Amino acid sequence: MNQLRDLxxxxxxxxxxxxxxxxxxxxxxxxxxxxxxxxxxxxAKAVEQGVEIEKPDAWCxxxxxxxxxxxxxxxxxxxxxxxxxxxxxVDKAFAEMDENGDDLALHRRAIRxxxxxxxxxxxxxxxxxxxxxxxxxEISESIHKTVAAVKMMLMRIRRxxxxxxRQRLQEASS
Amino acid sequence: xxxxxxxxxxxxxxxxxxxxxxxPIQEEKELAQLLAHPEHRRTLVKxxxxxxxxxxxxxxxxxxxxxxDDECFFCNLSxxxxxxxxxxxxxxxxxxxxxxxxxxRSRRSKVRRNRRRAASVSGRDSRSPLVYLLPVAxxxxxxxxxxxxxxxxxxxxxxxxxVTVAAVDGTAQMEMGAGGLDPLRAGMELSSGAxxxxxxxxxxxLAYADGTVVTVEExxxxxxxxxxxxxxxxxxxxxxxxxxxxxTAQPSxxxxxxxxxHAVATVLGTxxxxxxxxxxxxxxxxxxxxxxxxxxxxxxxxxxAGEFAVTDQTFERxxxxxxxxxxxxxxxxxRKIHPDLTGEQNENTSSPRxxxxxxxxxxxxxxxxxxxxxxxxxxxxxxTVSLATLPSLEINIVANTNPPIVGxxxxxxxRIRSExxxxxxxxxxxxxxxxxxxxxxxxxxxxxxxxxGTYRIRAIxxxxxxxxxxxxxxxxxxxxxxx
Numbered sequence: 001m002n003q004l005r006d007l008x009x010x011x012x013x014x015x016x017x018x019x020x021x022x023x024x025x026x027x028x029x030x031x032x033x034x035x036x037x038x039x040x041x042x043x044a045k046a047v048e049q050g051v052e053i054e055k056p057d058a059w060c061x062x063x064x065x066x067x068x069x070x071x072x073x074x075x076x077x078x079x080x081x082x083x084x085x086x087x088x089x090v091d092k093a094f095a096e097m098d099e100n101g102d103d104l105a106l107h108r109r110a111i112r113x114x115x116x117x118x119x120x121x122x123x124x125x126x127x128x129x130x131x132x133x134x135x136x137x138e139i140s141e142s143i144h145k146t147v148a149a150v151k152m153m154l155m156r157i158r159r160x161x162x163x164x165x166r167q168r169l170q171e172a173s174s
Numbered sequence: 175x176x177x178x179x180x181x182x183x184x185x186x187x188x189x190x191x192x193x194x195x196x197x198p199i200q201e202e203k204e205l206a207q208l209l210a211h212p213e214h215r216r217t218l219v220k221x222x223x224x225x226x227x228x229x230x231x232x233x234x235x236x237x238x239x240x241x242x243d244d245e246c247f248f249c250n251l252s253x254x255x256x257x258x259x260x261x262x263x264x265x266x267x268x269x270x271x272x273x274x275x276x277x278x279r280s281r282r283s284k285v286r287r288n289r290r291r292a293a294s295v296s297g298r299d300s301r302s303p304l305v306y307l308l309p310v311a312x313x314x315x316x317x318x319x320x321x322x323x324x325x326x327x328x329x330x331x332x333x334x335x336x337v338t339v340a341a342v343d344g345t346a347q348m349e350m351g352a353g354g355l356d357p358l359r360a361g362m363e364l365s366s367g368a369x370x371x372x373x374x375x376x377x378x379x380l381a382y383a384d385g386t387v388v389t390v391e392e393x394x395x396x397x398x399x400x401x402x403x404x405x406x407x408x409x410x411x412x413x414x415x416x417x418x419x420x421x422t423a424q425p426s427x428x429x430x431x432x433x434x435x436h437a438v439a440t441v442l443g444t445x446x447x448x449x450x451x452x453x454x455x456x457x458x459x460x461x462x463x464x465x466x467x468x469x470x471x472x473x474x475x476x477x478x479a480g481e482f483a484v485t486d487q488t489f490e491r492x493x494x495x496x497x498x499x500x501x502x503x504x505x506x507x508x509r510k511i512h513p514d515l516t517g518e519q520n521e522n523t524s525s526p527r528x529x530x531x532x533x534x535x536x537x538x539x540x541x542x543x544x545x546x547x548x549x550x551x552x553x554x555x556x557x558t559v560s561l562a563t564l565p566s567l568e569i570n571i572v573a574n575t576n577p578p579i580v581g582x583x584x585x586x587x588x589r590i591r592s593e594x595x596x597x598x599x600x601x602x603x604x605x606x607x608x609x610x611x612x613x614x615x616x617x618x619x620x621x622x623x624x625x626x627g628t629y630r631i632r633a634i635x636x637x638x639x640x641x642x643x644x645x646x647x648x649x650x651x652x653x654x655x656x657x
Contacts, residue, residue: 020219020223027192027194037347041373044357083203085206089209089215093209093219094219097216104220107224111228112227112231115227129194131232136194155187155194158190158194161224
């Protein structure tokens with residue numbers, strides 16, 4: 001029971017990293033949420049069955065990866081499936097982060113602040129994509145723009161957020 | 175080893191495009207190659223941390239709006255969203271703070287002011303702030319620990335119980351705040367404001383005190399009576415997925431309400447199913463009568479037994495159609511209530527019965543008349559079509575399903591067009607415009623002008639709109655067009 005409590009505490013503390021990893025695999029917010037919860041359930045089940053989890057971060061990523069693959073197989077959603085090389089590189093990137101222990105908390109805080117400062121339409125479009133899970137086509141119909149324009153808009157917003165976060169971090173450090 | 179600016183720019187562009195809409199195989203490979211550089215791998219992790227934060231921030235702001243609005247969360251959401259476009263995405267705009275949060279802040283600052291004043295009067299100002307900050311911090315910590323323990327064990331008993339979990343099939347959780355999740359178990363009592371998430375291939379039966387049973391289907395998310403005002407009746411905010419409700423006769427002043435992003439169903443006693451997808455809501459009524467109101471324009475329709483209604487932004491008026499017995503989706507039968515609640519044995523805890531769905535045939539449609547082309551009404555295997563014998567060169571291809579109405583049909587990409595998803599019958603490869611004159615809606619088909627060649631057509635049925643749910647039996651045929 002103590003192991004589950006400790007692992008759950010670690011799970012919650014490391015949730016940003018796991019969420020980011022799952023999102024990188026599936027690139028769909030609601031599905032990320034589902035898989036994230038499923039990982040915790042599987043972890044609880046494993047602990048109940050007496051499985052010793054030595055490296056919880058890597059273990060959770062492994063389970064998340066399997067769940068994503070399982071989802072792709074059942075849904076046959078070609079859009080979300082990515083090449084094996086890319087998945088391997090994503091795995092490697094997150095595993096390196098475990099070892100190097102880069103502090104991403106400041107970056108996350110900066111992004112959060114920048115999201116809050118976005119103009120209304122940008123926020124609305126982001127909400128459609130991230131919270132409601134709408135396809136580009138549906139967003140384009142909703143805001144009366146072409147799919148290409150919506151895609152460009154989302155890319156611009158996303159780049160602007162990164163730029164804003166970088167500026168904030170630079171200002172904070174100087 | 176450093177990355178040159180050009181490489182970095184290209185990498186970031188590919189990464190952003192991949193995240194938003196996916197990439198063609200060639201560019202995906204290029205992205206994988208660029209990721210061989212450790213600097214790029216670090217950028218990728220940072221980027222996706224950012225993506226997760228964007229989602230988290232937006233979801234939280236949506237939840238704040240929900241908690242702040244007793245009357246209509248979704249109406250408010252769209253009203254708040256309909257604001258002027260400020261353009262580039264880089265201008266700064268302060269988010270309006272919800273009134274409740276504002277009130278909380280002013281209360282807190284007032285408490286702080288009073289505390290400072292009291293400290294000043296008692297002469298404690300001369301001491302180090304740590305002297306009284308430490309006990310306060312310790313007290314807060316103890317309170318937080320107590321709150322967490324309370325939350326995990328019995329916080330639900332503090333608020334009035336709204337509903338009891340009658341049965342759980344598979345995995346389902348209740349959000350506990352601060353990222354915590356509590357698995358749902360039969361017999362658990364849930365209060366107003368409880369947020370539930372149902373896992374893949376799972377379902378949960380919720381039982382109200384009056385005998386009403388709501389079956390929440392797989393991958394659904396909902397909030398129970400989020401506003402205190404709603405406690406007089408029963409209210410469910412369905413955020414995603416489907417629920418089937420077997421509703422006992424309700425007092426007219428306190429009906430059951432099921433809200434979605436697009437509509438609200440008001441029920442006085444019936445069997446119904448409400449499904450929510452990003453683009454539309456659908457209500458199927460199996461018995462009784464339900465008032466269905468579209469939130470966008472407050473349009474109201476009465477849906478009788480054997481009918482279904484859909485909200486869709488492309489229709490001026492809401493669409494209500496009759497469904498024959500064969501066309502109706504099967505209402506999930508509620509399981510027997512947990513023995514602890516009724517004293518009965520729990521005889522049926524299996525998943526709700528679901529009718530298998532399939533694409534059974536294709537029909538060639540003459541777009542000029544809207545009727546099937548004679549001889550091509552039911553194509554089940556490869557076929558050759560002669561252009562010379564067609565009554566018109568403007569045709570469409572319709573997938574026929576069993577049952578005749580399913581959640582959606584997806585046509586795989588073909589030489590004719592890219593992927594096509596149809597949420598409404600007829601499920602046409604080139605699409606169609608349903609005339610929105612209520613019950614007698616006739617489709618106006620869009621045309622495909624065939625040229626000689628071979629075309630592979632593959633259609634996959636889904637139980638839910640927008641290609642969601644477990645896919646049914648697909649059908650693929652090759653149509654060879656000759657002169």
